[in-house]
Amino acid sequence: MNYRKLSIFMGKKALKLVFLLIVVCIASFWIVEQSPIDPVRAYIGEMSIQPEQKAKLEEYWGVNTPAHEKFLNWAENLLKGDLGTSLIYRMPVTDVVKERFAASLVLMASSWLLSGVLGFVLGIIAGMKNGTLIDKAIKVYCYILLAAPTFWLALIFLLIFAVNLGWFPVGLSVPIGVASEDVTFFDRIHHLILPTVTLSLLGVASIAMFTREKLIEVMESDYVLFAKARGEKGSTLVKRHGIRNVALPAITLQFLGFSELFGGAVLVEQVFSYPGIGQAAVAAGLRSDVPLLLAIVIVSAVFVYSGNLIADMIYEFVDPRIKQQEMRT
Amino acid sequence: MTDTSQKSDEEKERSEALLKVKDISLSFIQYASGLRQTELKVISNLSMEAYSGEILAVVGSSGSGKSLLAHAILGILPSNAKLSGTMEYNGHDLSQKKKEELRGKEIVLIPQSTTYLDPLMRISSQVIGNVEEKNKDSRKKLQREIFQKYDLKPEVEKMFPHELSGGMIRRVLVSTAVMNSSKIVIADEPTPGLDEKNLNETLSYFKDMASKGYAVILITHDIEAALKISDKIAIFYAGTILEIANTDDFSGEGEKLRHQYTKALWNALPQNKFRAIKGHQPMQDEVLDGCFFYERCTTRGEVCSKCVPELKLFNGGMVRCNNVS
DSSP, X not given: OOHHHHHHHHHHHXXXXXXXXXXXXXXXXXXXXXXXXXXXXXXXXXXXXXXXXXXXXHHHHTTTSOHHHHHHHHHHHHHTTOOOBOTTTOSBHHHHHHHHHHHHHHHHHHHHHHHHHHHHHHHHHHHHTTTSHHHHHHHHHHHHHHHSOHHHHHHHHIIIIIIISOOSOSSSSSOTTOOGGGOOHHHHHHHHHHHHHHHHHHHHHHHHHHHHHHHHHHHTSHXXXXXXXXXXXXXXXXXXXXXXXXXXXXXXXXXXXXXHHHHHHHHHHHHHTOXXXXXXXXXXXXXXXXXXXXXXXXXXXXXXXXXXXXHHHIIIIISHHHHHHHHHO | OHHXXXXXXXXXXXXXXXXXXEEEEXXXXXXXXXXXXXXXXXXXXXXXXXXXXXXXXXXXXXTSSHHHHHHHHHTOOOTTEEEEEEEEETTEEOOHHHHHHHBTTTEEEEOXXXXXXXXXXXXXXXXXXXXXXXXXXXXXXXXXXXXXXXXOOGGGGGOOGGGSOHHHHHHHHHHHHHSSOOSEEEEESOOTTOOHHHHHHXXXXXXXXXXXXXXXXXXXXXXXXXXXXXXXXXXEETTEEEEEEEGGGOOTTTTTOOSHHHHHHHHHSTTTTOOOOSSOOOOTTOOOSSOTTGGGOXXXXXXXXTSOOOOEEETTXXXXXXXXX
């Protein structure tokens, strides 16, 4: 591979990321500042407190500090590597994000894999059986999934599989009332299944529809016609030429789906009370925990950006046709 | 004695066509505005024969449906195509099922361009094709030999189609045809875009195949290239064959040629009179009752506008015209 090309490519992408992060941070900070929610009110809830206590809390939340001062303060600390302390969890933001993101990553990675594999297989089947009853069934299934909101699906699943059938726990990532060292690997998996399946459903539909469309296009190509003329037929054709030509664009699309994955995770975590980064983001937003919210914004931006970056890299460096053009220029 | 028996065998083989195409018509069902169906006729009442050891060139202008003739013989037409008429291979009826059995084995296609190669598959895997694991080594050996014969370097094996030049692609496509002990080779437009040297080289491959006993069907718009190597020339016009002439008939001012259109084609060549005739081929959606050449013919009679003339034997060739007898 051409290392010079690769380093220039990565350098450009890194610069873009830095610029993107600056813009995203300023924008989200501004939006939180405009929020009508009074952080002190949100914190104390329905309790009644003395005016001097209120003054202390206002100082803690920085209600009376000017916005630009707060932002510059935060940015300065960020450059020193300090993301500050979460106001609602009363822990360093770094620790909160690490813990939450790890939990979400397990959820997102498993549903990403599940939706990718399942979607691709369904798409290939539908494309092969183009126009038949199986194809129509898969299409209808995909349209329904695409039309149904994730949180609604999550609620339905919760009702059926957790409440009525009792196969899975209703929420959280570990059983309630068990010491953390006693939580088994199986417990974690058991809690993960329902959120994972729910989160993967949306991705299944888009990958399946894309794969189907692409496979039909490939099967109508000149090279498949020639393969037929050479005596290849049926599933051999799909195996030798179909999957080969559909896989790369499908994988690329799956990486581009990181943003939807993250967005879906926020909703699913909320419904299943799964203690991930999505749930933390909602809490931070609703209660004006600016340091935590900004840290989550940064992490999610990097996450989505890296998905796009991988997709770009597949396109530029893995596809032999593009690779060749790069070398010629 | 052995000499005579061999000769009679040879004669017998020569006299019996390996592939007979009898009176085939091909049309497509299309949906025109709304649900109204229309039938688009692209080949009508076409007949021809291909013999072992001979090159038959099917010459016609681009986009006139010549490729579809090749696809019809191989049975790889799209599902909305309607094919009628009969074909015979080696004395037996060539049904769709039979075509599926024979294609890639006894009847092979050499396609026109690089788009007929899988863009993401390495060249050697494509040339070898889909084979059982146990035959892989012997096929690989055969492919190496063929590549050597066609002057393709070993590096080419590992390349992807887009990395090859036009001439190399041509040779790769030709190699796919000789991987099997096939009997009929159908080459679809094998010469466009090739320079003089590559053109002659490609043509020599077909000549070589014919001398080894293949029946070669060369589909092309390039009459000059066809004349260089073919034994017979079939003139394709408006979806049918107007004349099947021997290559020797193309000489002088075309006195030996049977059909006016063939003569016109011959005289249009730069080295001859370089003169074109008026008019154009009828469109595929035009409904014609009479001779397809009626509009442009200078010796047409009343009967010519009423019914399509039959393809008949005349002077050692075939012609579809009412005026010859």
